[in-house]
Amino acid sequence: MTLDSNIPEGPIQDKWDNHRFSMKLVNPANKRKYSIIVVGTGLAGASAAASFAELGYKVKAFCYQDSARRAHSIAAQGGINAAKNYPNDGDSVWRLFYDTVKGGDYRSREANVYRLAQISTNIIDQCVAQGVPFARDYGGLLDNRSFGGAQVSRTFYARGQTGQQLLLGAYQALSKEVARGQVELVTNTEMQDLVVVDGHAKGIIVRDLRTGELSMHAADAVVLATGGYSNVFYLSTNAMGCNVTAAWRAHKRGAFFANPCYTQIHPTCIPVSGDHQSKLTLMSESLRNDGRIWVPRDKDETRRASDIPEEDRYYYLEERYPSFGNLVPRDVASRNAKERCDSGFGVGQTGLGVYLDFRDSINRLGENAVRERYGNLFEMYERITDESPYKVPMRIFPAPHYTMGGLWVDYNLMSNLPGLFVIGEANFSDHGSNRLGASALMQGLADGYFVIPYTIGNYLARQTPGSVTTEASEFSQVESEVRDRIETIVNLDGERSVDSVHRELGRLMWNECGMERNADGLQGALKEIPSIRDQFWQNASVPGTSGELNQTLERAMRIADFLEFAEVMCTDAYERNESCGGHFRSEYQTEEGEALRNDEDYSYVAAWEFNGVGQKPTLHKEPLAFDHVPLTQRSYK
Amino acid sequence: MKVTVHVWRQKNASAAGKFVTYPMDDISPDMSFLEMLDVLNDRLEERGEEPVAFESDCREGICGNCSMVINGTPHGPMRNTTACQLHMRSFSDGEDIYIEPWRAKAFPPIKDLVVDRGALDRVIQAGGYISVRTGSAQDANALPIPKLDVDLAMDAATCIGCGACVAACPNSSAMLFTAAKISHLGLLPQGQTERMERVRNMVRQHDDELFGSCTNYGECQDACPKGISINFIGHLNRDFLKANFLKVKNPRREVESQ
Ligand SMILES: Cc1cc2nc3c(=O)[nH]c(=O)nc-3n(C[C@H](O)[C@H](O)[C@H](O)COP(=O)(O)OP(=O)(O)OC[C@H]3O[C@@H](n4cnc5c(N)ncnc54)[C@H](O)[C@@H]3O)c2cc1C
Numbered sequence A: 001m002t003l004d005s006n007i008p009e010g011p012i013q014d015k016w017d018n019h020r021f022s023m024k025l026v027n028p029a030n031k032r033k034y035s036i037i038v039v040g041t042g043l044a045g046a047s048a049a050a051s052f053a054e055l056g057y058k059v060k061a062f063c064y065q066d067s068a069r070r071a072h073s074i075a076a077q078g079g080i081n082a083a084k085n086y087p088n089d090g091d092s093v094w095r096l097f098y099d100t101v102k103g104g105d106y107r108s109r110e111a112n113v114y115r116l117a118q119i120s121t122n123i124i125d126q127c128v129a130q131g132v133p134f135a136r137d138y139g140g141l142l143d144n145r146s147f148g149g150a151q152v153s154r155t156f157y158a159r160g161q162t163g164q165q166l167l168l169g170a171y172q173a174l175s176k177e178v179a180r181g182q183v184e185l186v187t188n189t190e191m192q193d194l195v196v197v198d199g200h201a202k203g204i205i206v207r208d209l210r211t212g213e214l215s216m217h218a219a220d221a222v223v224l225a226t227g228g229y230s231n232v233f234y235l236s237t238n239a240m241g242c243n244v245t246a247a248w249r250a251h252k253r254g255a256f257f258a259n260p261c262y263t264q265i266h267p268t269c270i271p272v273s274g275d276h277q278s279k280l281t282l283m284s285e286s287l288r289n290d291g292r293i294w295v296p297r298d299k300d301e302t303r304r305a306s307d308i309p310e311e312d313r314y315y316y317l318e319e320r321y322p323s324f325g326n327l328v329p330r331d332v333a334s335r336n337a338k339e340r341c342d343s344g345f346g347v348g349q350t351g352l353g354v355y356l357d358f359r360d361s362i363n364r365l366g367e368n369a370v371r372e373r374y375g376n377l378f379e380m381y382e383r384i385t386d387e388s389p390y391k392v393p394m395r396i397f398p399a400p401h402y403t404m405g406g407l408w409v410d411y412n413l414m415s416n417l418p419g420l421f422v423i424g425e426a427n428f429s430d431h432g433s434n435r436l437g438a439s440a441l442m443q444g445l446a447d448g449y450f451v452i453p454y455t456i457g458n459y460l461a462r463q464t465p466g467s468v469t470t471e472a473s474e475f476s477q478v479e480s481e482v483r484d485r486i487e488t489i490v491n492l493d494g495e496r497s498v499d500s501v502h503r504e505l506g507r508l509m510w511n512e513c514g515m516e517r518n519a520d521g522l523q524g525a526l527k528e529i530p531s532i533r534d535q536f537w538q539n540a541s542v543p544g545t546s547g548e549l550n551q552t553l554e555r556a557m558r559i560a561d562f563l564e565f566a567e568v569m570c571t572d573a574y575e576r577n578e579s580c581g582g583h584f585r586s587e588y589q590t591e592e593g594e595a596l597r598n599d600e601d602y603s604y605v606a607a608w609e610f611n612g613v614g615q616k617p618t619l620h621k622e623p624l625a626f627d628h629v630p631l632t633q634r635s636y637k
Numbered sequence B: 001m002k003v004t005v006h007v008w009r010q011k012n013a014s015a016a017g018k019f020v021t022y023p024m025d026d027i028s029p030d031m032s033f034l035e036m037l038d039v040l041n042d043r044l045e046e047r048g049e050e051p052v053a054f055e056s057d058c059r060e061g062i063c064g065n066c067s068m069v070i071n072g073t074p075h076g077p078m079r080n081t082t083a084c085q086l087h088m089r090s091f092s093d094g095e096d097i098y099i100e101p102w103r104a105k106a107f108p109p110i111k112d113l114v115v116d117r118g119a120l121d122r123v124i125q126a127g128g129y130i131s132v133r134t135g136s137a138q139d140a141n142a143l144p145i146p147k148l149d150v151d152l153a154m155d156a157a158t159c160i161g162c163g164a165c166v167a168a169c170p171n172s173s174a175m176l177f178t179a180a181k182i183s184h185l186g187l188l189p190q191g192q193t194e195r196m197e198r199v200r201n202m203v204r205q206h207d208d209e210l211f212g213s214c215t216n217y218g219e220c221q222d223a224c225p226k227g228i229s230i231n232f233i234g235h236l237n238r239d240f241l242k243a244n245f246l247k248v249k250n251p252r253r254e255v256e257s258q
């Protein structure tokens, strides 16, 4: 099977324009005859569903929460990038493109990234028109800040709640279309499987989470906007329900999974406080602008942090990376924290934490100035830990946060299964092996508002509307497979809670396929995953029945998928014999301890084809070319 | 620490519910409230018993999923805090903790602590948006908006749609929720075109959903985990009066706009 990325011809600046001109259009009068299924109502899904409906397509949108407004996108704090150059500080489409390709450590598709940068400016216009209350200056114009070490200020924000405001904008656009009758919104519903008819994705099987009822839905195209899979680590900053199920089910039906090993670990999260921990809380990256990171020089230090004199503190980032100091990129900061803790210098009860200290900033700027900048974050921290960062240093530790990998898609955001489109965090497309801060929101909305509304037409124009209905035998076939699986799971009556199995998997993935990986560890993990999977199938306990609201059953089904998915993630990490971005193989590093890429052999997208549970998947390579951004080795010394 | 939790257990909408008591004797004060419930559920699962159904997703106080009345107060004892952000150190050793669902006619029970809050979505669908089609927006900076207006709009827009205001209100009114959206959009220039229709339609839907009317108890504001001010209800009322006055004065426009 050849992977064709369908990148349009022409100079990179003109590709998207040319493509929009050459794509087939669906006649306006015919649009209402086509129906589209959208799974997920986060930024990507809600924006796509609303935009399809405005164009006249019939849309059915699904989400597992009780309201479209509660998707995980709501939790994004920091902001959204766009190449508006309002601050006049030298930003441009080209610079955003360049930064994103470089930040992704040269493992993304140039043409996609260029289009993303081009579209970024339309997103801000659209959101403002919807009433998104972005921060403004006293002249009434939009304010920008610099984020995640960017050299220009291109990040738009709404207090610390940017994701919330953007999602509410998209949710309201969606609500408008629900009111018009163009979108049928189905909440409390989880996609269980994809239905493929004659090689094309034509529908889904879903379960109503409140009644347990299964139903079949057919459409002319299926769009997955189901978010990322960080919860394979059990503990992550993602919402509790984030899962790989929809993507994994599609994978099992033939869609390729691309770069599953590319995951991002965020350096500044609140450390784990005990075994009861259910998820991790992110503290904004901006804290590193004024906080200094350190650990004691002595492993056996027993004094309180504030009593430890300067000479006994190791400001390891400042010493190791004199020019960037505490502002090194996410992956570098995360790895160094882990290294210190692994070497026994970690702080706090668990030893899994480093100090982020504001003492010097408070002395320099005064407590009020610090409160002005970080007051709400300090409050959040205190609420969780019961410690005031004004008095004692914060303790932080890295946590899984975002997944760059996802289902493989071409330039049109269509997977290798015709008719199956994948948008937002669920696809692999734009961030290479590392995502820049404030770029996920941008990509989700670019995909939903401005890319897929065009590209889906190009596919639909070649289809006869309504040609497949749920009468097709494939539907009842898949439905009965789903039913059997649910019955098997709901009848598990071992002794282990499903969460305890998930925790075990998470610990393994974190240790062997987390921030740092190596061949031995990954091989070990590949041996161990099947035995955890057996534990689940033999020893998990799922009380209740399938015909009612059963949250244990919901979790169990998601965990069952993580237990299969984990293998392709480790396989991908094992086969990629280089380090790049978020994928750090300890065998491949520069003398300075930086990720050492192997461009000669690994400048490709790894797209995996499913061959059966426990079977090695087949690797398909999509070569990557870097014609516009010269390949360089990152250095932050 | 030790606590005794009394949880409202109800199999489904038609079954009768009751409090069931669970002693919890090895609770860490650093646990979040929901983690305490996770521990309880883990144990119930291990014993093959049905765990307590409750909603949560972000566990960061922003998605509005978690929704439970704790010792008589929606989201529990701590001000401006959702249940998911509450920690066990807010309770004392040996305390009895009562946990119940939101109770309101407009929120039919589903199971245990889960109720159906779909009515809130339908209030938004009745007009809680600005009708701008994708692609038809002008440049974002073409329309300067005074910072103070945007800041106030943002105060209203922080509503997480959890429904605590309804649970707290003796009338089960969702006026704070409705007013927050009307104020968010009505305070911005982009929201002016549909402002009058919006308030009329949203208030009508609010009433159709069997939410009660607002008689200024003010409990909603105290229960709101985002500290949304009751002043926004004043804003809604002014708009509502004006909208109805305009409707009487200009019935034709009303017909056209429907
Ligand atoms: C704490 C935090 C802070 C962040 N801050 C930023 C930031 O400042 N800037 C930035 O750019 N990015 C940020 N990110 C990343 C960004 O928020 C996400 O990548 C992005 O919101 C994902 O959007 P999405 O639409 O792809 O998916 P999501 O918002 O995750 O939505 C997924 C949707 O799919 C549905 N779904 C999933 N599975 C199923 C199923 N099987 N059946 C039915 N429905 C299903 C869900 O109900 C939901 O509606 C942050 C992430 C986290 C965790």
Ligand code: FES
Residues within 6 Å of the ligand: B055, B056, B057, B058, B059, B060, B061, B062, B063, B064, B065, B066, B082, B083, B084, B085
């Ligand atoms: S779980 Fe999201 S607000 Fe509590």
